[in-house]
Amino acid sequence: MDKEESVRSLTETMAKFTAYIGKRLPNDVKDKLAELRTMETNPLAKAIYMSMADNQEAADKLDRPSCQDTGVIQYFVRAGAKFPLLGELEQILHDATLGATKMGPLRHNAVETFDEKNTGTNTGSKIPWLDWEIVPDEDTAIIDVYMAGGGCTLPGKATVLMPGQGYEGVTDFVFDVITSRGVNACPPLLVGVGVSTSVETAARLSKRAILREVGSHNPNENAAKMETLLEEGLNEVGIGPQGLTGANSVMGVNIESSARHPSTIGVAVSTGCWAHRRGKIRINADLSYEIISHKGAAL
Amino acid sequence: MSRKILSTPIRDEDLEGLNVGDVVYLTGHLVTCRDVAHRRLIEQGRELPVDLRGGAIFHAGPIVREKDDGHFEMVSIGPTTSMRMEKFERQFINRTGVKLIVGKGGMGPETTAGCQEGKAVHAIFPGGCAVLAATLVEEIERAEWQDLGMPETLWVNRVREFGPLIISIDTKGNNLIEQNKAVFNEKKLPAIERIKSQVRFIK
Numbered sequence: 428m429d430k431e432e433s434v435r436s437l438t439e440t441m442a443k444f445t446a447y448i449g450k451r452l453p454n455d456v457k458d459k460l461a462e463l464r465t466m467e468t469n470p471l472a473k474a475i476y477m478s479m480a481d482n483q484e485a486a487d488k489l490d491r492p493s494c495q496d497t498g499v500i501q502y503f504v505r506a507g508a509k510f511p512l513l514g515e516l517e518q519i520l521h522d523a524t525l526g527a528t529k530m531g532p533l534r535h536n537a538v539e540t541f542d543e544k545n546t547g548t549n550t551g552s553k554i555p556w557l558d559w560e561i562v563p564d565e566d567t568a569i570i571d572v573y574m575a576g577g578g579c580t581l582p583g584k585a586t587v588l589m590p591g592q593g594y595e596g597v598t599d600f601v602f603d604v605i606t607s608r609g610v611n612a613c614p615p616l617l618v619g620v621g622v623s624t625s626v627e628t629a630a631r632l633s634k635r636a637i638l639r640e641v642g643s644h645n646p647n648e649n650a651a652k653m654e655t656l657l658e659e660g661l662n663e664v665g666i667g668p669q670g671l672t673g674a675n676s677v678m679g680v681n682i683e684s685s686a687r688h689p690s691t692i693g694v695a696v697s698t699g700c701w702a703h704r705r706g707k708i709r710i711n712a713d714l715s716y717e718i719i720s721h722k723g724a725a726l
Numbered sequence: 727m728s729r730k731i732l733s734t735p736i737r738d739e740d741l742e743g744l745n746v747g748d749v750v751y752l753t754g755h756l757v758t759c760r761d762v763a764h765r766r767l768i769e770q771g772r773e774l775p776v777d778l779r780g781g782a783i784f785h786a787g788p789i790v791r792e793k794d795d796g797h798f799e800m801v802s803i804g805p806t807t808s809m810r811m812e813k814f815e816r817q818f819i820n821r822t823g824v825k826l827i828v829g830k831g832g833m834g835p836e837t838t839a840g841c842q843e844g845k846a847v848h849a850i851f852p853g854g855c856a857v858l859a860a861t862l863v864e865e866i867e868r869a870e871w872q873d874l875g876m877p878e879t880l881w882v883n884r885v886r887e888f889g890p891l892i893i894s895i896d897t898k899g900n901n902l903i904e905q906n907k908a909v910f911n912e913k914k915l916p917a918i919e920r921i922k923s924q925v926r927f928i929k
């Protein structure tokens with residue numbers, strides 16, 4: 428393949444994959460929703476989980492986006508420095524968003540700020556949003572696609588605590604966001620927490636946290652312990668599906684962290700709704716690919 | 727358990743026995759009606775082009791496809807946040823005689839009062855279930871105020887057993903979401919205290 432052909436091929440793969448994830452949930456989310464459904468005894472909560480499952484089945488069968496809000500498209504790229512299309516990737520993902528918007532079809536969700544006009548293409552200044560990590564010596568790229576819907580984006584919040592407030596303050600912050608702002612965001616939510624040094628570093632990590640698999644744990648022992656404590660504590664509140672009460676509240680709590688300034692604790696929360704539409708794909712140097720998030724998926 | 731089904735036109739006595747938390751389904755007509763339609767009726771005093779006496783509205787902006795024969799097909803229709811209509815809903819109930827308001831999330835004290843005065847209810851359809859909802863629409867019979875664009879047009883849908891609809895405000899002044907919030911706030915306190923005692927990582 429010459430370069431032009433390679434670019435065209437990867438653009439098409441990414442457009443198809445982006446449209447695909449709007450119609451089908453990743454395996455970890457699907458499994459978790461099924462597990463939460465079986466844990467419900469309350470008939471109302473059960474009925475809602477059944478509707479969610481019916482909806483996903485209908486979306487798959489009719490090949491339609493499962494929720495009308497297909498979000499703002501975000502790509503989280505972890506590319507090897509030797510990935511052959513490294514320099515072209517930004518343009519490729521931009522064009523993939525245009526393609527997916529037609530294929531989905533995706534709702535038009537990019538409003539140019541200050542001009543306050545919907546571009547009608549899901550692209551605009553810095554949108555699709557790209558987040559980069561470059562890995563030395565590797566020649567593959569792993570790309571996470573995420574549809575950031577309005578409802579699940581609204582609860583997001585970040586602040587900087589004083590060290591005296593400690594992890595106790597982090598606990599208060601997480602509970603406050605989820606029980607006040609999270610209730611309307613189509614629970615059960617996947618809660619992402621960033622613990623870091625400032626608002627923007629914590630916010631970025633909190634978003635990366637909801638890209639991690641449901642049920643996975645932070646490698647640090649204390650952080651992992653806090654994930655479990657927060658998950659159990661939030662579940663005790665019994666927010667239930669759609670905030671209508673139930674046996675549980677969340678799909679899980681994932682924490683991502685960095686070192687911090689001795690005088691600050693940056694903390695942020697990002698949330699993914701029950702229809703947590705994300706996908707992970709590995710692109711090899713020869714542009715063959717492997718879909719990691721959705722087993723058996725064919726584009 | 728048999729399903730409780732409401733049919734339009736809905737009468738007062740169909741609603742009087744309902745309590746918050748009950749699950750019902752709707753057969754008959756369901757009209758999409760959101761921000762601008764509310765504004766036109768209440769602020770600009772315009773008549774709605776659809777008679778809603780005994781009727782049902784849906785706070786939703788759907789995706790609709792126009793077929794070759796000129797008919798419309800419902801592709802996707804999910805509820806939008808009802809709270810945006812809080813400012814208008816009490817007067818809206820009063821003016822139109824609407825009986826069932828379907829949306830997402832709770833509504834506030836004004837709507838609760840309106841529901842009590844007008845013997846109406848607010849119900850929640852599960853958010854994110856837009857394809858399921860679309861499959862429960864048998865036909866789009868009419869489209870009014872199309873000048874408002876696809877999301878705001880009043881789409882008159884004939885539906886069969888549309889639901890689940892969870893009653894969140896009943897005719898007696900009860901508001902499920904407000905009650906739930908109070909419960910959540912109470913339940914979270916002991917959980918927070920227990921966690922705090924175990925996360926004193928700064929020593």
Ligand code: SF4
Binds near residue numbers: 494495577855
């Ligand atoms: S919060 Fe998620 S499921 Fe609910 S309407 Fe928004 S995108 Fe859809």
